[in-house]
Amino acid sequence: MPHTSSSSNPSRLSRDAQRLVTLTEALSRSGCRLEDAYWETLLGRHITKLLQGRKNKHIENVLEHLLAENIDAYEILVEQAETFSESTVLDVDDKHYDALLFSAPLVAWTRYQLPDGTFGPDILDALAGQLRTHVLARDTRLALIPQLVSFDQMPQTFQEAWAWTQRLGAQALGVKSESCEIHRPEDAEGMLADARFLVGAVVASRGEPLFRWQTDAPGAVTRDHCFQEWSEACAQTLAPLFTGCTIEYLLPDAYYVNSREADRRIRPLALKAAITWLQTAASLPADELRATIAGCGDSVAEEFRVGFSTRQNNDVIYGCVWPVLSKEEALPEGTDAVQADIPDQIAALLKEFGVQDIRRLPGLHSTEYCDDCGAPYFPNPQGEMQHPELPDEVDLNPVHFH
Secondary structure (H helix, E strand, O other): OOOOOOOOOOHHHHHHHHHHHHHHHHHHHOOOHHHHHHHHHHHHHHHHHHHOOOOOOOHHHHHHHHHHHHHHHHHHHHHHHHHHHHEEHHHEEEEEEEEEEEEEEEEOOEEOOOOOOOOOHHHHHHHHHHHHHEEEEEOOHHHEEOOOOOHHHHHOOHHHHHHHHHHHHHHHOOOOOOOOOOOOOOOOOOOOEEEEEEEEEEEEEEOOEEEEHHOOOOOOOOOHHHHHHHHHHHHHHHHHHHHHOOEEEOOEEEEHHHHHHHHHHHHHHHHHHHHHHHHOOOOHHHHHHEEEEEEEEOOOOEEEEEEEOOOOOEEEEEEEEEOOHHHHHHOOOOOOHHHHHHHHHHHHHHHHHHOOEEEEEEEEOOOOOOOOOOOOOOOOOOOOEEEOOOOOOOOOOEOOOO
């Protein structure tokens, strides 16, 4: 979650945002389950009001404030905001239904250019059938986004996620609804590792199971069993779209938990893909590369950036972003051992992939981006944030295999 100093002052938050802070902090101080229930009810109503209101970022602004001021309250608000934006109760023809926004991610890496996520209606129908057969509980209803989407194309705010839940849930019940707004993808040229998501809504009668592993006797159908069947079915359906790629499939599950899991899986794959490509396309052996690791953010680490240069030159030729995914990873340096482990974890992976010359920069560095192309800047061994530039004789663009 990005942090800006402007929102760390409560007086700069809107009245609705200040109310959100008050309710969240009250819940974080609760001493019993009955008091929990009281504050959760009020907090849920207020979150719902904000999600249903005019376009705003009140929840995101409060999270930025709480990340710096009250990490326990931050964790509570993240959980509540995710719950109310990815799940809802729909009333249709005097019947009540539970609706959940879910995703089925795949993560892929390649030394070629990753394909986009478009496919025809035959593949969409096949995927819907496989979900009903291998993942979803009987008597559930389903609606899907008719393409695979990337991180950049998915909702960027809780309000946008809430809108997808409402619209796809209505479509699953046969109610006419607006289509989901899919963001235009950023320029993905040069992307060697990324995630693609099949996103949809599953709907069941109120209180009934959504997934197969919730049905029948406990343990009769497990998550592992569903995952095995789903991944095998996906490989037959989607693998032809990703020729030349190494693919890992994830079990369909709730929207936010799978977004984090896909991001977590991508982090090491992005490093591996970058080093493999530099060796093949740029003819730069791993032992000739130098990697510089820097934590980037304002008062907390929002991400770690890895700049690649050669051992003979300090200019950055390529870079990878390692996003921060949890409250522990976001804590200021020195307050928790987890964050201190992240550069060590990155360094261990780089060594595993053949890069031996590794520099780790102390402190926090800026999250700079190029004004012209939007590319992030990466650190060089001297601590400077630079735009990555390959030597002129190297073709920057990966080969299109597709």
